[in-house]
Amino acid sequence: xxxxxxxxxxxxxxxxxLGVDTVFGLxxxxxxxxxxxxxxxxxxxxxxxxxxQGAGHAAEGYAAASGRLGVCIATSGPGATNLVTxxxxxxxDSVPMLxxxxxxxxxxxxxxxxxEADIVGITMPIxxxxxxxxxxxxxxxxxxxxxxIATTGRPGPVLVDVAKDAQNAKFEFSWPPTKExxxxxxxVTDPHGKQVQAAAELILQSKKPILYVGGGVIRxxxxxxxxxxxxLIGAPVTTTLMARGAYPDSDPQHLGMPGMHGTVPAVTxxxxxxxxxxxxxxxxxxxxxDVKTFAKGAKVxxxxxxxxxxxxxxxxxxxxxxxxxxxxxxxxxxxxKQLKGKKYDxxxxxxxxxxxxxxxxxxxxxxxDGKLAPQYVIERIGxxxxxxxxxxxxxxxxxxxxxxxxxxxxxxxxxxxxxxxxMGYAVPAAxxxxxxxxxxxxxxxxxxxxxxxxxQELATCTINQIPIKVAIINNSSLGMVRQWQTLFYNKRxxxxxxxxxxxxxxxxxxxxxxxAYGCLAIRVEKVEEVDxxxxxxxxxxxxxxxxxxxxxxxxxxxxMVPAGVSNDAVQYARDAAPIWDGEE
Amino acid sequence: MSQHVLSLLVEDKPGxxxxxxxxxxxxxFNIESLAVGTTEVEGVSRMxxxxxxxxxxxxxxxxxxxxxVNVLKIVELEDDSSVARDHMLVKVRTDASxxxxxxxxxxxxxxRVIDVVSDSVVIEVTGDSAKCKxxxxxxxxxxxxxxxxxxxxxxxxxxxxxxxxxxx
Numbered sequence: 001x002x003x004x005x006x007x008x009x010x011x012x013x014x015x016x017x018l019g020v021d022t023v024f025g026l027x028x029x030x031x032x033x034x035x036x037x038x039x040x041x042x043x044x045x046x047x048x049x050x051x052x053q054g055a056g057h058a059a060e061g062y063a064a065a066s067g068r069l070g071v072c073i074a075t076s077g078p079g080a081t082n083l084v085t086x087x088x089x090x091x092x093d094s095v096p097m098l099x100x101x102x103x104x105x106x107x108x109x110x111x112x113x114x115x116e117a118d119i120v121g122i123t124m125p126i127x128x129x130x131x132x133x134x135x136x137x138x139x140x141x142x143x144x145x146x147x148x149i150a151t152t153g154r155p156g157p158v159l160v161d162v163a164k165d166a167q168n169a170k171f172e173f174s175w176p177p178t179k180e181x182x183x184x185x186x187x188v189t190d191p192h193g194k195q196v197q198a199a200a201e202l203i204l205q206s207k208k209p210i211l212y213v214g215g216g217v218i219r220x221x222x223x224x225x226x227x228x229x230x231x232l233i234g235a236p237v238t239t240t241l242m243a244r245g246a247y248p249d250s251d252p253q254h255l256g257m258p259g260m261h262g263t264v265p266a267v268t269x270x271x272x273x274x275x276x277x278x279x280x281x282x283x284x285x286x287x288x289x290d291v292k293t294f295a296k297g298a299k300v301x302x303x304x305x306x307x308x309x310x311x312x313x314x315x316x317x318x319x320x321x322x323x324x325x326x327x328x329x330x331x332x333x334x335x336x337k338q339l340k341g342k343k344y345d346x347x348x349x350x351x352x353x354x355x356x357x358x359x360x361x362x363x364x365x366x367x368x369d370g371k372l373a374p375q376y377v378i379e380r381i382g383x384x385x386x387x388x389x390x391x392x393x394x395x396x397x398x399x400x401x402x403x404x405x406x407x408x409x410x411x412x413x414x415x416x417x418x419x420x421x422x423m424g425y426a427v428p429a430a431x432x433x434x435x436x437x438x439x440x441x442x443x444x445x446x447x448x449x450x451x452x453x454x455x456q457e458l459a460t461c462t463i464n465q466i467p468i469k470v471a472i473i474n475n476s477s478l479g480m481v482r483q484w485q486t487l488f489y490n491k492r493x494x495x496x497x498x499x500x501x502x503x504x505x506x507x508x509x510x511x512x513x514x515x516a517y518g519c520l521a522i523r524v525e526k527v528e529e530v531d532x533x534x535x536x537x538x539x540x541x542x543x544x545x546x547x548x549x550x551x552x553x554x555x556x557x558x559x560m561v562p563a564g565v566s567n568d569a570v571q572y573a574r575d576a577a578p579i580w581d582g583e584e
Numbered sequence: 585m586s587q588h589v590l591s592l593l594v595e596d597k598p599g600x601x602x603x604x605x606x607x608x609x610x611x612x613f614n615i616e617s618l619a620v621g622t623t624e625v626e627g628v629s630r631m632x633x634x635x636x637x638x639x640x641x642x643x644x645x646x647x648x649x650x651x652x653v654n655v656l657k658i659v660e661l662e663d664d665s666s667v668a669r670d671h672m673l674v675k676v677r678t679d680a681s682x683x684x685x686x687x688x689x690x691x692x693x694x695x696r697v698i699d700v701v702s703d704s705v706v707i708e709v710t711g712d713s714a715k716c717k718x719x720x721x722x723x724x725x726x727x728x729x730x731x732x733x734x735x736x737x738x739x740x741x742x743x744x745x746x747x748x749x750x751x752x
Contacts, residue, residue: 120599121599121602124599124602124603124606125606125607125610128651128653129653132598132599149653182653182654183595183656184594184595184652184653184654184655184656185653306651307647307650308644308647308648308650308651311641311643311644312644
């Protein structure tokens with residue numbers, strides 16, 4: 001059965017048939033034809049953003065919170081280039097995302113036409129794949145391929161750029177599309193049985209194993225399999241910034257987050273291990289520090305769905321290409337078989353690690369200036385909101401504190417820009433998450449710097465009844481940069497003062513600004529006001545809530561491994577390296 | 585520095601050359617030469633890329649290339665099981681006194697003269713890169729006015745075809 005449709009109608013119909021229910025976008029000249037049938041779609045909710053970057057991060061937040069595809073749409077030229085940051089972000093963090101952009105008429109491509117930009121060319125290095133569509137009849141097959149590529153294998157962003165005349169042209173639409181667009185796309189999901197066997201053998205030979213868990217475990221939905229594996233072998237677990245929530249923080253086997261601002265037990269656990277069981281992690285420089293001295297005595301099992309991640313940074317003794325969910329389940333089964341009911345004993349390793357846990361718990365101090373400690377605010381948000389809530393953070397100190405001081409028990413509850421480090425991610429990502437999971441409490445924990453990059457989406461939230469909660473951790477400065485200036489630039493605070501605190505010019509006044517956007521806006525300066533404000537925010541669901549927490553600017557993120565330095569040099573607090581026992 | 589010859593089967597789609605070349609650039613892999621053309625299969629092109637690797641393992645290059653959706657297959661063509669040829673056009677200065685010497689070199693290298701004017705000749709030569717280099721050396725004293733090289737194209741020895749497993 002075929003039906004005569006325009007290319008624009010085919011875009012909308014294909015999205016509907018592929019199960020897309022929400023798109024975030026903003027129209028313009030070259031995408032106008034597609035916005036017309038979009039108005040009639042009863043299956044797709046379009047959320048009109050105020051800036052295309054907001055659409056991109058909202059699609060990411062939607063995807064990260066739900067595990068489904070996130071979709072954003074923009075016009076040609078500047079509309080498309082405004083998506084670039086979000087596309088790059090999704091690429092770094094393996095977020096399944098489809099970006100649809102309008103393009104000028106096909107005969108005008110290459111003429112420097114009005115609002116023309118070569119967005120396929122611009123995004124080539126930051127997309128998993130991209131398509132330029134100049135013929136209406138290619139649309140169904142391209143849409144199906146684009147979504148398949150975005151959501152399978154290692155997920156990532158796919159761009160579909162559609163010329164305006166292809167949107168307008170009529171053709172005979174049929175479904176499913178028969179034309180194969182991408183014969184070269186064949187992700188490997190099932191691992192090699194022999195490799196799994198070798199991994200199990202290596203685990204049972206090791207005395208000091210550690211599970212180095214990355215974001216791949218969350219994207220693969222492999223948290224249950226991970227739990228079973230961890231319980232079977234009793235090994236310590238670390239979850240990277242991208243993997244927070246993949247393993248419950250309340251579990252005693254969890255050492256916390258590794259890396260530059262990781263816990264001492266997690267950082268040191270990796271350093272002293274004799275085996276890294278690496279699951280969906282990619283040896284990012286923020287985790288390894290100086291690679292040459294990272295986990296020097298450890299052998300490596302590396303499980304990843306992307307073969308190119310294996311051996312990229314660190315040699316893998318047992319490389320396993322496959323879907324984390326499948327691999328971990330197979331590995332657990334194989335271990336059960338090899339153990340034959342025997343106990344795998346690593347109690348000596350645990351007595352060492354437990355010593356570290358006891359001596360070096362995460363903590364923070366009150367500030368000399370009497371201002372609120374930002375860590376306290378974030379900790380209280382986590383405690384009052386609980387592990388079922390979703391937390392999206394911006395980038396910087398507040399992001400690290402949110403990763404450290406909120407306890408995550410479930411996957412897809414911690415959303416952040418890990419790889420790209422995109423300031424401005426939190427508000428639109430929280431918006432996207434709330435749209436995907438309307439029954440959940442969704443917090444954006446943001447900095448005063450980050451908030452000023454994308455707060456215009458509060459208008460989108462208010463108008464579309466998306467009642468997110470925003471906590472601005474307002475230290476009146478670009479806090480993480482300031483921390484580095486404190487530590488490494490002799491306290492010369494070059495261009496990090498934002499003047500948003502109560503004892504400054506206060507431009508902008510976040511309470512007035514948020515009020516203007518139709519939000520419930522609260523300012524909190526005293527410890528005794530913190531809980532009441534959080535509770536009021538949680539109870540208010542008829543509009544978004546913004547709390548301006550005025551916090552001290554001298555708080556720093558600890559522990560810390562300075563960039564490029566060996567993880568052996570982890571600092572527990574300023575000028576306080578952990579005390580190692582004897583030769584350790 | 586180690587040199588490798590990679591043969592890529594790719595979909596003949598707009599932008600594929602950019603995708604491959606940009607990947608080399610952004611990952612810091614050095615291209616010595618790159619040649620691209622159509623194949624025995626419609627819609628499929630073949631690229632021969634000679635890469636110079638300084639420190640990075642070849643495996644990283646092929647894995648990253650494999651992630652490009654339009655790349656269908658990659659093989660490394662090893663010296664002993666494949667043949668690689670460069671094609672070169674050289675314009676050499678000649679006069680009555682040197683022409684015969686140049687023509688002698690052409691015969692020795694099994695090259696061909698494809699254009700002659702009073703003060704120069706255009707010579708075409710095909711061969712592996714060592715032969716081409718040697719030929720340039722011989723011609724240099726006469727004065728090379730212009731030199732164009734195709735970059736290596738390479739194929740495996742024996743009856744197997746690179747495309748047979750990929751495309752039924």
